[in-house]
Amino acid sequence: MTVTPLTSRRNAARARLRAREGVIELLLRACAFGAVAGLVLIVLFVFKEAWPIVADPEVQKESSLRGYFATPLWQPVGAVPKYGLMPLLTGTLKVVLIALVFAVPLAVLAAVYSAEFAPARVRETLKPVIELLAGIPSVVMGFFALMVLASWLQALTGAAMRLNALTAGIALGLGILPTIFTVSEDALRSVPRSFREASLGLGATPWQTAWHVSLPAASAGVAAGCLLGLARAVGETMIVLMASGNAAIHSASPFDSVRTLAASIAAELAEVVVGSPHYATLFFLGALLFSVTFVINLVAGLFVGRLRKRLAGT
Amino acid sequence: MKRLLLAPLAVAVLAAPVLAGKPITVKGSDTMVILGQRWAEKYMNQNRGQIVTVTGGGSGTGIAALINGTTDICQSSRSMKQEERLKLRDRYQTMGVEIPVAKDGLAVYVHAGNPVKSITVEQLRGVYMGSITNWKDLGGGDATIILYGRENSSGTYGFFKEHVLQNRDFSARVQTLPGTGAVVNAVARDLNGIGYGGAAYAKGVRNVAIAKDEKAPAVMPTAEAVQDGSYPLARPLFFYLRKPPAGDTKKFVDWVLSAEGQRLAVEVGYFPLN
Numbered sequence: 063m064t065v066t067p068l069t070s071r072r073n074a075a076r077a078r079l080r081a082r083e084g085v086i087e088l089l090l091r092a093c094a095f096g097a098v099a100g101l102v103l104i105v106l107f108v109f110k111e112a113w114p115i116v117a118d119p120e121v122q123k124e125s126s127l128r129g130y131f132a133t134p135l136w137q138p139v140g141a142v143p144k145y146g147l148m149p150l151l152t153g154t155l156k157v158v159l160i161a162l163v164f165a166v167p168l169a170v171l172a173a174v175y176s177a178e179f180a181p182a183r184v185r186e187t188l189k190p191v192i193e194l195l196a197g198i199p200s201v202v203m204g205f206f207a208l209m210v211l212a213s214w215l216q217a218l219t220g221a222a223m224r225l226n227a228l229t230a231g232i233a234l235g236l237g238i239l240p241t242i243f244t245v246s247e248d249a250l251r252s253v254p255r256s257f258r259e260a261s262l263g264l265g266a267t268p269w270q271t272a273w274h275v276s277l278p279a280a281s282a283g284v285a286a287g288c289l290l291g292l293a294r295a296v297g298e299t300m301i302v303l304m305a306s307g308n309a310a311i312h313s314a315s316p317f318d319s320v321r322t323l324a325a326s327i328a329a330e331l332a333e334v335v336v337g338s339p340h341y342a343t344l345f346f347l348g349a350l351l352f353s354v355t356f357v358i359n360l361v362a363g364l365f366v367g368r369l370r371k372r373l374a375g376t
Numbered sequence: 377m378k379r380l381l382l383a384p385l386a387v388a389v390l391a392a393p394v395l396a397g398k399p400i401t402v403k404g405s406d407t408m409v410i411l412g413q414r415w416a417e418k419y420m421n422q423n424r425g426q427i428v429t430v431t432g433g434g435s436g437t438g439i440a441a442l443i444n445g446t447t448d449i450c451q452s453s454r455s456m457k458q459e460e461r462l463k464l465r466d467r468y469q470t471m472g473v474e475i476p477v478a479k480d481g482l483a484v485y486v487h488a489g490n491p492v493k494s495i496t497v498e499q500l501r502g503v504y505m506g507s508i509t510n511w512k513d514l515g516g517g518d519a520t521i522i523l524y525g526r527e528n529s530s531g532t533y534g535f536f537k538e539h540v541l542q543n544r545d546f547s548a549r550v551q552t553l554p555g556t557g558a559v560v561n562a563v564a565r566d567l568n569g570i571g572y573g574g575a576a577y578a579k580g581v582r583n584v585a586i587a588k589d590e591k592a593p594a595v596m597p598t599a600e601a602v603q604d605g606s607y608p609l610a611r612p613l614f615f616y617l618r619k620p621p622a623g624d625t626k627k628f629v630d631w632v633l634s635a636e637g638q639r640l641a642v643e644v645g646y647f648p649l650n
Contacts, residue, residue: 134548139528141543149548213565222520224566225551307551308527319551329527329554 108352111345124339136310136321138330138340145343149310153227153320157302158295160231160316161238166288168235169242173284176243177250178272189247196240204304207233212305221317225307228316233305234298238291245290249283249369250276282369289362293355299324323347399427400628404438404451407535408613411478411644412451415632418640422631426624442616443467448625450616453480453535468618475615477632479647481602482535482609483575484584485563492516494585494594497608501540503570506547511568523550524559524571532556536572539609556645574645575602602647613646 114121125138130147137144172192176185212229215221219228253276261271277284307319308329327344334341402412409432416428430451433441438450443463456472464472484500486492492514495503502508503521512518525546526533533552537543553559556573563569564580575583575597585594588608601607621629631637638648 135545136548137528137545139533140537140545144545208561222568223522223551224569225562303554308553309523309549309551311548319549321552329552 105352108345108348112342112349114339114342115346118342121339121342125343134312136326138343143340145339146310146312147347149312150321150323150326150347152312152314153306153310154296154322154324156227156314156316156320157231157234157306157322158292160228161234161295162288162292164232164235165239165242165291169239169287169291170246170284173243173246173250173287174272174277177247178276179268189244192243193240195236196244198237200237200298200300201304203233203237204301207301207305219317223307223309223317223319225305225319226317227306227320230302230306230320230322231316233301234295237298237301238294241294242287242291245287246280246284249280249287252283252369252373253279254373279373280369282365282372286362286365286369289358289365293358293362296358297324297351297355299328303328323351327351398624399429400449400625401447402428402430402449402451403433403441403447404616405435405453405613406432407453407480407532408432408451411613411641411646414640414644415637418636419628419631423627426628428628439616442472442618445618448617449629452614452616453611455614456616464618470619473617473620475617475621475629475633476612476649477615478613478638478641478649479602480535480611480613481575481597481607481647482532482539482572483578483597484586484609485560485571485573485578485581486584487563487567487569488580488582489567490516490582492584494587496587496590496594497540498589500586501542501544504536504541504546504550505544506549519568522566522569523547524562524566524569525550525552526556526559526573527552527554532573535609535611539611575647577645599647603649610647 115125115127116122124143125145129145133144133146134148135144135146136149172188176188180188207229208225211233212224215229215232216224221228257275257279258271261275262268266274302320302322303325306322306325308321308325309319310321310326311318327347330340331344334344402416409430412430416430420426420428435450435452435454438447438452439456439460441447442450443460445467456474461471464470484495490511492511495514499508499514503514504523504525508514509521510518511521514521525536537546551562553562556577559571559573560577560579560581563571571581583597585596586608587594592608595601595607597607597609602610615629615632617625617629620626633649638650642648
């Protein structure tokens, strides 16, 4: 008789607890799906605004897919607007390539040193300091490139244009270096110690071990790091906007000023007439950028998955 | 408790349009949009309840809106054409009221160490269209001209394209920078650079004197030269109204012409009337 109220009270408390858990779970789920919904809405918006380029004949008269490759001039404001996409594409490609050529060897070798050779104390300062580089706002990095780096590089290369693809590319390289370094370093550190011990035990030197055992074992992770760096480089706006000079020149020279896709959107969207062909074109560039970075990130994700499987499977 | 706080707020929100005077609409020139908006913001801050809305679209659009009666004030960076005035007369029996509100002048900058002191408008056109590429063709040293300009979203870009290039295309080699300050900064660091922008900005660079043609004297973009029209890259900026301003509109126009309104025009990068 005395037991019943006790258990019923306990049951009531448990039910309350369960209800509370249910509410918390619901909130968490709402947060998670809210984020996904937000992302989907953004994507839908960008593609919707770009849609007239392929669907609206009125807009196509001025700006169409075919027109993008008919002229090498990007001059969307004027009596006869010209939307030549080629200089923007070559410009983006040039800057991104220079950034990768500059950042990948530096970041990967630094990661090898940090993960394989550095004494614990050196590593403990080296890693956070390089990662701190990622914390520098891109506008500050761009300002540095504009004021300081550009002058150094001009003195070094003798380029006629002070702001050019090389300046922007190297500044961008500094921007993506921490991403590549961190992901690569983590991948190298996750290589099981038994790999190294086996290699050293067979008489390999530490460098041979790092180069022929650890790095190949972590290669998928290093590749993922490079791809994440690439994705950031393609989409990075502020550094390029400030350091590249933004002249839409269709050339292969790294000493010419360049205008990238992302910088064009940033520079022009603010004053464009909503719904105009120019507006739709800028959103088309945005959709293009989104698609490219999305695919790169997806592939990087696949690489990370493969790394995990490889290291766990052996 | 929350509801108690919200109730007066709702009343205030609902009542606001009733308390406010009739909004003044301003429409027209894209060059003048920012100027107009700054005027409107400051004016609304000082005159609670008065609403001034400013939109762009271009001088032509603004004049059309004035003729159609959909705007109170039209901002225009060009004079009204005769046929536009006639349309106004047909509908409202007035030729419109033209009120100059500020002056716009565009300076051309070079590096302080550049020997070129003056240039004709035609030479400037050649430089920015890419047919003149070396400073020696302008009387300077043997070096490639490095071109700096503004983003195509800027009114300065439009003015330059219209008045200097006569609506033809810029050379692809023009480096476009965000803001006149950035152009000045770039030219200050580039011995072979040339740029354009507001004359008031020229710090660390040198303004070049500009001649209308080969025979005309080269003129520096001083406030006097811009105001008396002898500087070739200058133009007046206008307000157009259907009838002489009255009531709230007159108050706003008078304020724009006051010392305070004119000072704001200088802050935005234009020249005052006097």
